[in-house]
Amino acid sequence: MSLLEVNDLRKTFVRGHGRRRRVVDAVAGVSFAVRTGETLGLVGESGCGKSTTAGMVVRLVEPTSGSVRFDGTELAGMPERRLRLLRRDLQMVFQDPQSSLNPRQTVGTILSAPFQIQGVEPDGGVLPEVRRLMDRVGLNPEHYNRYPHQFSGGQRQRIGIARAIALRPKLVVCDEPVSALDVSVQAQVLNLLAGLQEEFGMAYLFVAHDLAVVRHLSERIVVMYLGRVVEQADREELYRAPAHPYTKALMAAVPRPKVPEERKKVLLTGDVGASGPVGGCPFRPRCPRYAAELNEAERAQCADEAPELVPLSPRQSAACHFV
Numbered sequence: 001m002s003l004l005e006v007n008d009l010r011k012t013f014v015r016g017h018g019r020r021r022r023v024v025d026a027v028a029g030v031s032f033a034v035r036t037g038e039t040l041g042l043v044g045e046s047g048c049g050k051s052t053t054a055g056m057v058v059r060l061v062e063p064t065s066g067s068v069r070f071d072g073t074e075l076a077g078m079p080e081r082r083l084r085l086l087r088r089d090l091q092m093v094f095q096d097p098q099s100s101l102n103p104r105q106t107v108g109t110i111l112s113a114p115f116q117i118q119g120v121e122p123d124g125g126v127l128p129e130v131r132r133l134m135d136r137v138g139l140n141p142e143h144y145n146r147y148p149h150q151f152s153g154g155q156r157q158r159i160g161i162a163r164a165i166a167l168r169p170k171l172v173v174c175d176e177p178v179s180a181l182d183v184s185v186q187a188q189v190l191n192l193l194a195g196l197q198e199e200f201g202m203a204y205l206f207v208a209h210d211l212a213v214v215r216h217l218s219e220r221i222v223v224m225y226l227g228r229v230v231e232q233a234d235r236e237e238l239y240r241a242p243a244h245p246y247t248k249a250l251m252a253a254v255p256r257p258k259v260p261e262e263r264k265k266v267l268l269t270g271d272v273g274a275s276g277p278v279g280g281c282p283f284r285p286r287c288p289r290y291a292a293e294l295n296e297a298e299r300a301q302c303a304d305e306a307p308e309l310v311p312l313s314p315r316q317s318a319a320c321h322f323v
């Protein structure tokens with residue numbers, strides 16, 4: 001059984017007023033599952049709904065509809081009091097370590113909070129456990145009386161990670177945990193997350209805008225575009241033979257010394273949703289395949305019918321009429 005099962009999850013926001021009022025589907029029916037101990041990467045450009053999806057999984061964002069089952073229990077509609085108990089097993093690492101840590105609390109207080117909130121008394125007491133945690137994530141345990149501003153960005157993210165893993169949760173939702181960090185620090189934090197997973201057997205839902213970042217950690221990857229899943233595949237399948245034109249374009253954006261000629265052709269232009277809502281396939285305004293390779297009848301199909309996610313093999317699905 002999967003540890004996390006997300007089914008047809010939706011979030012709509014209302015934008016504007018009066019005659020300009022319109023309902024926007026930030027997440028338009030997303031489904032995926034995370035197994036015990038694995039990492040599922042959730043990838044897409046900014047504005048694709050991946051962080052809203054992550055927020056709904058931990059119920060920091062209230063879903064409009066759909067189901068989130070964690071460890072066999074439905075989270076949608078669960079009262080906050082029961083949710084608090086479940087948060088022992090379901091934690092989050094935030095994108096911006098600066099704003100996710102209380103600047104008026106010392107690291108010792110920040111890292112003691114999970115134990116106090118959940119009423120857990122570790123063997124030997126909370127303070128020695130906090131110091132052990134700091135040491136495990138690569139911080140000097142002597143610095144437990146310091147405040148977040150006295151640490152670098154990478155060290156602050158280590159504090160956020162220590163707080164998330166303090167109670168050995170079953171699932172950690174990592175929302176772009178390295179995108180605010182210097183490139184030189186990103187690899188260290190990714191290695192730390194990989195080491196902690198190996199040691200404690202936690203599952204990760206790892207959100208990123210960059211396929212290069214999720215590659216090393218994720219066994220499976222879900223690619224989102226405009227609130228929908230456009231491709232879902234095992235890592236090997238996705239990197240060896242990406243199926244959806246959007247995944248191919250994301251792949252082409254991964255920095256590498258030499259981008260092959262055939263990949264250069266699919267570099268993306270424009271922003272997510274830059275052309276506003278369209279009928280048919282949501283990726284159509286930016287789709288290199290639609291623009292250059294399809295005949296008139298095929299283009300009409302893209303314009304009329306929104307493609308469903310269909311299996312191409314047991315380990316890969318894509319939502320495109322012409323993969």
Ligand code: SF4
Pocket residue numbers: 245246281282283284287288289290302307319320321322323
């Ligand atoms: Fe491109 Fe058509 Fe496939 Fe959409 S359905 S991704 S427009 S080829």
